[in-house]
Amino acid sequence: MLAMHAFMLDAYVERHPGCGIPRPKPEEVDAARRILDRQYEGKADWQLCQFILVRTCPSDYVMYRYGLAEDFNRYSKLNEECLKAIETGDKDREKKLMEAIGKMETTLERKSEKALDSIEGARVPDEYLKELDDELSRLAGLVWDPRRIEDCYGGFLEKHGIRADSPVPELKKQIEEAYRSLDDRIVRLCGRQPYADNLFSAKKRQTDAREGDRKYAPHLPRLPPKQQSSGGMKPVF
Secondary structure: OHHHHHHHHHHHHHHOOOOOOOOOOHHHHHHHHHHHHHHOOOHHHHHHHHHHHHOOOOOHHHHHHOOOHHHHHHHHHHHHHHHHHHHHOOHHHHHHHHHHHHHHHHHHHHHHHHHHHHOOOOOOOHHHHHHHHHHHHHHHHHHHOHHHHHHOOHHHHHHOOOOOOOOHHHHHHHHHHHHHHHHHHHHHHHOOOOOHHHHHHHHHHHHHHHHHHHHOOOOOOOOOOOOOOOOOOOOOO
């Protein structure tokens, strides 16, 4: 109780510097954070995963502990405004708010994953690992055929730093960086062997083979142009 009080009081005063409430001493806040981290061991990572998977908001402590409170506050307000727009039948405002909510969810998902990465020895549910594996499979499909980017929704591309309107060489680079980054995350979370090197080696072999086929393709002789008839009647002998 005392640890939570000290931590949350410090967070409140930081957000409201003009409130006039004395801020706890830094050493008290550090001690409170260590106590709470032990109490939330296994809970913080689970709560972060629950937001990523089913959009359940984490506890206030987890929000403030990992710097997510302001974004979650905006997210909550957007949802409230959207509900009001639905109730009043304001379709245009509802559409704009839904788009804003989608972008905020992408931002919060990215930041929640960054928070997960900062937790030493984080344990994540199998459902989350399956979600990551599905995303990796989608990125692998883009590695083999970047044209499939048309089948990906905007939030997925934004989350992985891919811009669909990029020139093809830059697009391929973004896809490779996204794949390698996600592959590394999965390796850290579950300890499996990385897939990236094998995938890009296979892709290079395919590209080299296609270039070789084009290089050694037989060149057919060019036929002479057809003689055009001068027209008129044939002479009779």
